[in-house]
Amino acid sequence: MKISRRHFLGIAGAMIGSAAAGNSSKAFAARQPKAPPNPYGCVVDLTACVGCRTCEQACNRVNHLPPPKERLDDRTVLDQKRRPTTSAFTVINRYYSGRLDEQNQLVPTYVKIQCMHCQDPACASACITGALHKKDNGAVSYDKSKCVGCRYCLVACPFQIPAYEYFDPLTPRVRKCTFCYDRVSAGGKPGCAAACPMEAITFGNRRILVEVTRRKIAANPMLYLNKIYGENEVGGTSWMYISKDPFEKLGFLSLPHYPMPHLTETIQHSIFAYMWAPITLFGILAGIMWKKNPEQINHAPGLQAQEEYI
């Protein structure tokens, strides 16, 4: 399902013809990732998480979300796979990777899900008004005063995170993890990271976090796979994961390493740079009309042309 960049170029080249292809591949190279230079990030250590759902409680509290149907310390909810909803920005799912402990019991792995706060987010590129926006501190923020409710962000998100208030007839909102924007701006940690009793969530400067985590993996090769999920996925995400079990067994998607908006923005900006394509097309069509149907330009439209022809 992945489309490589070379792959696209091959097709684009064949399609547009030599002159235009030169133009488009120049524009292609020009699309730089839009990641902020120095964002915050979080690393979730899946080997530390015990699935206690304290993070879910903290999230519910700091975001003033409505009380959930099941109690927040009820662990039976882990029996099914959940997704974030309009009233729960983070949820924990339990996976069995097939690994056994000393008593031959399956070892559960708990995976916390929330918005990944992509470095170059698809939702923000898709958003028709810019209601979703990547902030310098790393948060992908939602501004409901700009939102139209088209739900293109839900279509675009590769992690399928945003949830929509479908039962609000006039003022539904897109709901998702805010990276506790206000708390982080005030120098604090996200609610979940601050609450975790196992210290499974490390919050900090993303660049430094990646370095520290790499050293941690190198120092404990028996404990961790040599991979930071989110370091490169979709061009990098602010939330990252390390694990002992293969990520594909824990519900993680295998995603391309280029930012999701790469192809669409390249196409858009190579066609609409200085509006060259529409203007050229207009000129060509006007030339054809001048040559083939001059009375259209010189006289009344349709009506008269038709009368002359009759």
Next chain:
Amino acid sequence: MSSHAHPKPAPLEVRFWTPGVLVLFAVMLMGFCFIIARYLGGLGLVSNLDNQHPWGLWIGIDVATGVALAAGGFTTAAIAHIFGKHQYEAVTRPALLTATLGYTFVAIGLAIDVGRSWALPKPLMFWQGNSVLFEVAMCVVIYTHVLYIEFLPIVVERFKGRVKLPGPLSIFNDRVEHLLALADSILGKTMWVFIIAGVVLSCMHQSGLGSLMLIAPTKLHPLWYTPILPLLFLTSAIAAGYPMVVFETTVATASFKRADEMEVLAPLTGVTKYLLGIYITLKLGDMLFRGTYVYLFDGSIESRSFIVEMLAMIVPWFMLMSERLRAKRHTLFVACTTIVLGIALNRCNVFLIGFNPPYAVKSYFPSISEIAITACLICSITFLYRLAVNYLPVLSAPSLESLEKEPS
């Protein structure tokens, strides 16, 4: 070109409320009740949309298919007004009417679909140039206005010199008359700009609609996910333009007992065999190039839907290749209707059937109310089309009665 002069377009002025129109009206009323329900209980009450399937029938049919099938407007304008093939003038007005109504209802359909209908004009204030949807929205907004401007001469022609407002409003007769004369003179000099702009804007947003799904490579099935999706959307819309004109003209002339216009429609579809050929070549070439034929016979819903979609293009293409089949009214109608349905299926495949998010636990199927609202919008278009051709000079096919009286 036919030997006898084609008559000028004229209002039909037939009885409006036939049993068929009453049925249309009933479907419209029913759908309207569901629209009220949507504004009382939200999208969740009337639709099967969820967080994994945020776009449903309304985007697939009302918006994407609606825009594709309104392509008759700009393709006929291009051939008759830009390329100067005046023999096709007879179908430009009905095609323009369909396009105008089509885009109007794309806007209405979108207003129902977006969560905050009242915020629909916000993209005009907050520009987001990276968003494909923003480009599509801008083009659709401007093009809808262009269509209304292109349609204005038809209204002017009908009322110029005979404005007769009822009762006390009659004091405005002179003023309205003056406005019509002004519009006539301005439009006469500037219409060429709008005609070309209409074609350019159409090319932009028809292809833009195809770019929409390119941001979701992990969700759209590889049979449809291709970097040339915008080009495929553009070429298929252009190819669908004339078949849609044949479809609606044949239905209209049969319904109103008019001459069949075959002397215009048959040569028009002669162009379609090239346009459709280009699309089919691109589509098959893309499949071979990317090697997606491996999914073709895996028996999934997607593969079957893709095969049906392709057959709905290839079979009528062969039909159009035959001069003999193209000259017959009913085979031409069957071929063109198949193409129209094939395009509709293609748009539904891209936006609905081929859209499978990895985390979705169930697949999407439209609810009764979603179907009812879509039916309501389609019936409203048909209803307004009938209203317009009845009172405005749109159709030019002579009635069968008049042909019998004085055989040419």
